[in-house]
Amino acid sequence: MAEYTKEVEEFVAKISQKNAHEKEFIQAVSEVAETIVPYVEQHKKYKEANILERMCEPERVIIFRVPWQDKDGNIQVNRGFRVQMNSAIGPYKGGLRFHPSVNLSILKFLAFEQVFKNSLTTLPLGGGKGGSDFDPKGKTDLEVMRFCQSFMTELSKHIGGFTDIPAGDIGVGAREIGYMFGQYKKIRNEFAGVLTGKGLQYGGSLIRTEATGYGVVYFSQEVLASKDDSLEGKVCAVSGSGNVAQYTIEKLIELGAKPVTVSDSAGCIYDKDGIDSEKLEYIKVLKNEQRGRISEYADKFKSAKFHADTTPWNFKVDLAYPCATQNELDVADTKTMIGNGCKGVFEGANMPTTLEAYHIIKKEKLMFSPGKASNAGGVATSGLEMSQNAQRLYWTREEVDYRLKMIMKSIHSNCMEYGQVDKNYTDYVKGANIAGFVKVADAMIAQGVV
Ligand code: NDP
Ligand code: 2IT
Secondary structure: OOOOOHHHHHHHHHHHHHOOOOHHHHHHHHHHHHHHHHHHHHOHHHHHOOHHHHHOOOOEEEEEEEEEEOOOOOEEEEEEEEEEEEOOOOOEEEEEEEOOOOOHHHHHHHHHHHHHHHHHOOOOOOEEEEEEOOOOOOOOHHHHHHHHHHHHHHHOOOOEOOOEEEEOEOOEOHHHHHHHHHHHHHHHOOOOOOOOOOOHHHOOOOOHHHHHHHHHHHHHHHHHHOOOOOOOOOEEEEOOOOHHHHHHHHHHHHOOOEEOEEEEOOEEEEEOOOOOHHHHHHHHHHHHHOOOOOOHHHHHOOOEEEEEOOOHHHOOOOEEEOOOOOOOEOHHHHHHHHHOOOOEEEOOOOOOEOHHHHHHHHHOOOEEEOHHHHOOHHHHHHHHHHHHHHHOOOOOHHHHHHHHHHHHHHHHHHHHHHHEEEOOEEOHHHHHHHHHHHHHHHHHHHOOOO
16 A cells, blocks of 8 residues: 555545445545645645545436346346536536446546546546446347437436537447437437547547547557657557457557457457457457457467466566456556566556556556546547537548647646656656646636535
């Protein structure tokens, strides 16, 4: 456990007491409190306005019943959520997650992180998150459609282009966004940019699909460049095999790195020859169209082995890109990875590193970028999708990619402004937290006690 000051300890204790049993939310708040409470102590206007505690309380939480009929005619029921966390700098914005593990704690942690992340994007986006404990895995397209329609029937009462604009996250991709958009349009009789990640035929933006993964790699490129290094020839571990993992791998290949792992919740693929463009194409078809399991990769490519119940953090790599889910990189993994010579961790997922593992990484002074900085390219490009919808125009692939790159560069320099310790070391967690906090806090003060 890191050594906390009395003020940090008191703050975390208060939030923990008020949100007992919400362990992921408490974890996210603790990580922020470590750097923000001392900053607030030095800046009295934030302390007097009690900003940080106000930021820990969602502006609104909506919880609702989602009934639907499965393919055998049975009536099922799931729980739907939308956490509208903070609208100080723009309408609530953040993804929807469909996964059996979804609960209020997980969505509050994600919404809390989203507030800081969206502030870092330089765009006018508040923070929110939502989803359901529905599991799309193994369901037919028809079942997924029925669920999405029922979910949106209720959610549509609470969102809107100037209120709250959801997008995808785990278990919510192009298919689910399409079904939800269709239902929103039918209920409201309005063709609106109320969701992002839409299909290219109906208001989506080029590069949004790729944006989170590309952004993570652009961010790591900036970190390496600040140390006169590059991705060329770097051996990389990537976890997950969904949207973020796929496009992290794509950009790593393009920039001359060698990704050697990919995973899902059943285990991990290690490909000693590296994952090239052809193999990545196979992964995309397997996961996005056939909805198969990653173990099948090893049946297809002989250079690879599937390791059941194993994470990608057990192999010798230079850099790690956790792109699956929260708390997937723990203390034991971190020690193994550092022992194997890993020099940097760039988070593609939200809070994939446990707090204890992060403390080890910090002590060892590895390069480390928190998800709220390095995975912000996804929501930033959602913001660009909203701009295009408002203009009723489409930008080219080159234009969106250029803007994404510029946003990742600006997040990086913002983090350095508040987090640079010396010529050789930047604390990106501190940098991201303070840079994200200041903008939201100043807007909250300007708007009074609301
Ligand atoms: P996808 O649903 O496309 O893929 C998720 C991947 O993570 C799958 O390979 C899945 O494996 C794996 N996974 C999910 N839950 C677990 C678990 N409990 N244990 C092990 N593996 C798991 O989601 P995304 O790629 O969109 O999201 C991945 C991460 O990135 C999440 O943390 C998300 O919040 C974050 N993120 C996503 C953004 C986006 O634009 N999509 C933007 C910013 C962050 P399996 O199939 O076995 O479940
Ligand atoms: O965690 C995230 O930033 C996302 N899932 C994307 C949110 C968005 O609104 O594009």
